[in-house]
Amino acid sequence: MPKTKTQYVCRQCNRITPRYFGKCPQCGAFNSMVEEIVEEPAKAAARAPIGGVRSTPKTLNQVEGDSDERWHLPIHEFARVLGGGIVPGSLVLVGGDPGIGKSTLLLQMAMLMAESAGPVLYVSGEESERQIKMRAMRLAEESKIEQLSDKLLLLTETNLDVILEHVHALKPRLLIIDSIQTVYLNGLNSTAGSVSQVRESAARLQELAKTSGVAVFLIGHVTKEGTIAGPRVLEHIVDTVLQLEGDRYQSYRLLRAAKNRFGATSEVGVFEMSGGGMAEVTNPSEFFLAERMVNVPGSAIAVTMEGTRPILVEVQGLTSTSNFGNPRRTPNGADLYRLMMITAVLTRRVGLRLMDQDIFVNVVGGLKVDEPAADLAIAASVASSVQDRPVLADCALIGEIGLSGELRSVGQLALRLREARQLGFRRIVIPRTFRKQSEAWPEGLEIIQARNVREALEAVLAR
Ligand code: TYD
Numbered sequence: 001m002p003k004t005k006t007q008y009v010c011r012q013c014n015r016i017t018p019r020y021f022g023k024c025p026q027c028g029a030f031n032s033m034v035e036e037i038v039e040e041p042a043k044a045a046a047r048a049p050i051g052g053v054r055s056t057p058k059t060l061n062q063v064e065g066d067s068d069e070r071w072h073l074p075i076h077e078f079a080r081v082l083g084g085g086i087v088p089g090s091l092v093l094v095g096g097d098p099g100i101g102k103s104t105l106l107l108q109m110a111m112l113m114a115e116s117a118g119p120v121l122y123v124s125g126e127e128s129e130r131q132i133k134m135r136a137m138r139l140a141e142e143s144k145i146e147q148l149s150d151k152l153l154l155l156t157e158t159n160l161d162v163i164l165e166h167v168h169a170l171k172p173r174l175l176i177i178d179s180i181q182t183v184y185l186n187g188l189n190s191t192a193g194s195v196s197q198v199r200e201s202a203a204r205l206q207e208l209a210k211t212s213g214v215a216v217f218l219i220g221h222v223t224k225e226g227t228i229a230g231p232r233v234l235e236h237i238v239d240t241v242l243q244l245e246g247d248r249y250q251s252y253r254l255l256r257a258a259k260n261r262f263g264a265t266s267e268v269g270v271f272e273m274s275g276g277g278m279a280e281v282t283n284p285s286e287f288f289l290a291e292r293m294v295n296v297p298g299s300a301i302a303v304t305m306e307g308t309r310p311i312l313v314e315v316q317g318l319t320s321t322s323n324f325g326n327p328r329r330t331p332n333g334a335d336l337y338r339l340m341m342i343t344a345v346l347t348r349r350v351g352l353r354l355m356d357q358d359i360f361v362n363v364v365g366g367l368k369v370d371e372p373a374a375d376l377a378i379a380a381s382v383a384s385s386v387q388d389r390p391v392l393a394d395c396a397l398i399g400e401i402g403l404s405g406e407l408r409s410v411g412q413l414a415l416r417l418r419e420a421r422q423l424g425f426r427r428i429v430i431p432r433t434f435r436k437q438s439e440a441w442p443e444g445l446e447i448i449q450a451r452n453v454r455e456a457l458e459a460v461l462a463r
Pocket residue numbers: 096097098099100101102103104105135138139273274275276277278
């Protein structure tokens with residue numbers, strides 16, 4: 001095969017050079033050059049677009065309007081994060097740390113979709129067919145796997161040109177590439193997983209998705225810097241970026257949308273890694289409160305929103321006398337500056353003695369709360385610990401704290417109240433600024449309206 005010509009392009013200033021430079025000769029940026037295939041114009045024009053469809057301009061009414069078309073995905077938590085199902089012709093990137101469960105979740109999806117929507121091609125460059133089969137055996141019963149036989153196809157291949165040939169022959173409705181870092185295009189000199197390979201491969205798959213209507217899911221590894229394969233190269237190409245997060249030592253997993261052309265980015269899906277794959281957690285609050293201890297100092301319940309769904313989480317606070325000049329503030333699952341601000345408010349506005357105390361705050365379950373609505377619960381957990389007074393067991397707290405110690409209103413109060421009530425909480429502290437709209441507030445929940453942190457703490461800390 002004749003060798004394809006390649007060139008190097010600076011991603012900062014678009015300077016083109018025939019060979020690689022660590023530092024761009026034009027703009028001086030470091031590590032900004034990426035390899036690209038040079039195609040002769042005549043050849044580029046002659047190359048039949050993937051799927052054999054040539055683009056033509058259309059008027060808006062010529063474009064088919066059923067843009068809402070989505071394939072039903074029976075994993076509800078997953079479907080919600082996608083915006084309500086799988087969009088035909090979309091390119092979705094699923095990122096996450098190694099071992100978090102990406103292959104498991106996508107194989108589960110592949111099996112379900114093969115059943116309901118038609119042929120699915122699962123391409124793996126990381127694992128052997130046997131390994132995938134073994135995983136499938138954990139996820140479904142033998143008889144189920146047999147039923148799927150001709151609808152779910154496995155392919156272990158890393159050459160993208162070969163993969164695309166198979167796609168044309170098999171015409172699957174869903175294509176899964178595990179992972180984008182393992183596939184390569186022949187024309188490029190750089191190795192699989194390099195920025196050039198990942199970018200060009202993703203671009204080819206995007207073309208495939210857009211011209212043929214196949215929905216393509218890419219699995220991507222998160223690099224140490226927290227980006228997916230180089231400086232956000234992929235995020236721009238794909239339609240949707242999903243992140244699978246979680247603690248290796250905890251069984252639950254969160255699926256978040258970081259970008260979504262077909263839905264909201266605030267949605268979160270909650271799963272639990274079980275012996276039989278990723279199980280949906282339909283009531284996350286119950287899950288996160290399962291091991292809660294009541295009537296011990298240093299524990300408070302916050303009602304935060306994860307997307308459109310309220311989740312109750314336990315915030316633990318611990319104060320202990322510091323041995324060093326500068327006491328430490330250590331939040332786990334909360335923001336450091338938020339904790340420092342809350343500590344300052346507790347010191348100045350409530351009069352707690354915290355300047356010689358190390359403060360640790362932990363959001364139980366490994367969840368991250370970055371919403372200011374959790375301020376009051378954080379404050380209560382710290383105050384409860386330093387004063388050794390437990391927070392009343394049936395009480396949850398909602399409110400953002402301002403610098404003068406005042407409580408500020410938060411969004412979606414009605415949803416939060418309903419969730420707290422459903423989980424058996426009897427009392428809830430909210431900012432005074434809310435006017436009572438009796439129909440929105442659930443029955444059987446005593447609502448304590450506090451103007452500031454001091455009032456709120458008076459109401460919830462046991463004497
Ligand atoms: P995997 O999907 O291979 O992770 P990734 O593709 O993100 O690297 O999942 C890896 C972990 O999940 C592995 O430690 C085994 C565990 N696991 C279960 O606990 N239950 C299961 O049913 C399966 C299939 C895997």
